Each structure stands twice: as C-alpha cells, then as structure tokens.
Amino acid sequence: MVTRRRQRRGNRRSCILLPPARHGVSVGGLPVRGADIVDVLLSAADLAAGIDRLAAAVRQEIGHRPVTVVGVLTGGLVLVSDLIRRLEGPVQVSMVWASSYRGTATAPGTLDLRLDLLPDLTGREVLLVDDIFDTGRTLAALVRELRRRGAARVRSLVLLRKAGRAEVAMQPDFVGFDIPDAFVVGYGLDFDGAWRHLPYLAALDSADIAAARAGQRSHDAEPVPQADPAGHPRA
Numbered sequence: 001m002v003t004r005r006r007q008r009r010g011n012r013r014s015c016i017l018l019p020p021a022r023h024g025v026s027v028g029g030l031p032v033r034g035a036d037i038v039d040v041l042l043s044a045a046d047l048a049a050g051i052d053r054l055a056a057a058v059r060q061e062i063g064h065r066p067v068t069v070v071g072v073l074t075g076g077l078v079l080v081s082d083l084i085r086r087l088e089g090p091v092q093v094s095m096v097w098a099s100s101y102r103g104t105a106t107a108p109g110t111l112d113l114r115l116d117l118l119p120d121l122t123g124r125e126v127l128l129v130d131d132i133f134d135t136g137r138t139l140a141a142l143v144r145e146l147r148r149r150g151a152a153r154v155r156s157l158v159l160l161r162k163a164g165r166a167e168v169a170m171q172p173d174f175v176g177f178d179i180p181d182a183f184v185v186g187y188g189l190d191f192d193g194a195w196r197h198l199p200y201l202a203a204l205d206s207a208d209i210a211a212a213r214a215g216q217r218s219h220d221a222e223p224v225p226q227a228d229p230a231g232h233p234r235a
C-alpha cells in the first residue's frame with residue numbers, strides 16, 4: 001500500500017499543480033499558482049523504482065525469450081515507453097486501444113476495443129501492459145482476445161491496482177503498486193482528458209471532481225473535448 005502524502009492545500013482549485021518545492025516550474029502549460037492542491041500518491045522517483053521492479057520480475061519469469069509487449073492506449077502509453085527500455089532481451093511492441101467511456105464520470109461504462117494494429121501473435125509470449133486494474137474488465141477482455149488470437153502465453157502487467165474494486169475473476173500477473181480506492185491522474189492516467197502528462201501520480205478528491213463537473217476548471221491551457229471527430233469516446 002502506498003503512503004498518501006498530502007501536499008499543502010491552500011486556495012483549493014480544480015486543477016493539479018506541480019509541487020513547487022520539487023519542481024518550481026510549470027509543466028505542459030499548467031500555470032503554477034502559488035498553492036498546490038495535489039495529493040501525491042507516487043512521486044516520479046517512486047514510479048521509476050516500481051518500473052525497475054516490474055521489469056526485473058518480468059525477466060525473472062520469462063527469462064530472455066522474445067516477448068511481445070501489447071500496450072493499452074491511451075493510459076498505458078507512458079508506462080509502456082518506460083517499461084520497454086528496462087526489459088533486456090528481445091522485445092516487440094504493439095498497441096491496442098481500449099476505453100470505458102468516462103468523461104467526468106469516475107465509474108466505467110461500455111468497453112470499446114480497437115485491435116487493428118496487432119501483429120500476428122501466433123505462438124508468441126505476450127505481455128499485456130495497462131495503467132491500472134480497476135474493475136478489471138478491460139484487462140480480462142483483452143487477455144481473452146489475445147489468447148483467441150493464438151498467443152502461446154498471455155501475461156498481464158499493470159502499474160496500479162485499486163483496492164476493493166475487482167469485478168472479474170482474474171488478477172494481473174505483475175502489479176507495480178496497490179493503491180487505495182481513489183480516482184488517480186498522471187503518468188498516463190486522465191480525468192476527462194486532462195493531466196495524463198503529469199510525471200507523478202496524484203489522487204483527485206471528491207471536491208476536485210465536483211468542481212471539474214461544475215465546469216470550474218482552472219485548467220485553461222487545455223480544452224477538454226468529449227469525443228473525437230469520428231464520434232468515438234476518448235481513451
């Protein structure tokens with residue numbers, strides 16, 4: 001279980017700011033406004049150490065046999081790029097896309113999958129990589145589909161597993177961190193399209209979420225589109 005480090009909460013705002021004590025500058029166009037409001041669950045250093053451990057555990061289990069890493073867009077983007085650079089030995093990389101449309105909701109809706117970029121997986125050792133195991137529906141559906149496509153073995157890896165939320169029988173083979181049941185953003189994870197680019201993992205509390213729903217974001221630098229031009233929900 002990770003330790004929750006509550007940062008200074010001065011003037012509360014519905015945006016997340018980098019802790020000035022660590023960074024002192026804005027990132028990705030987010031203005032630093034004096035009082036930061038973030039609950040940092042995992043710092044960039046915590047995340048890096050976790051990914052070191054995950055990479056070592058994967059190689060310990062599969063040795064130096066070739067592995068096809070299948071990352072899940074969009075949330076798994078940052079994790080995949082960090083993980084593959086730590087996996088020694090032969091690695092192939094491919095991405096799929098999955099979305100349980102959320103918008104400003106924090107509960108999943110219908111699962112939408114796009115798998116058209118996958119290579120032939122027949123006989124391959126596959127490592128499915130996603131940001132978080134919440135209800136587990138996304139990972140369970142993808143594992144089923146990758147097996148159906150003839151992979152010799154499908155293992156799954158997530159950076160985060162949320163406590164007390166699982167709705168499926170399976171568990172991931174590799175888990176970076178068990179976290180409390182909070183809605184988290186950063187390191188690939190978003191809230192209504194925002195904050196994926198934060199280099200650390202932060203928790204939104206109910207006031208942050210309520211303020212965002214009420215349209216009080218001070219996150220002016222980024223528009224928050226609801227759907228892409230083809231009408232697909234955002235990943």
Ligand code: IMP
Pocket residue numbers: 075100108130131132133134135136137138139182183184185189190191235
């Ligand atoms: P599932 O409920 O395990 O199927 O979770 C599916 C997806 O929901 C994850 O891959 C994430 O993209 C997203 N998700 C779940 N919990 C969170 C969260 O706390 N923050 C941001 N995205 C989340």
Ligand code: MG
Pocket residue numbers: 072073074075076098130131235
């Ligand atoms: Mg996801």
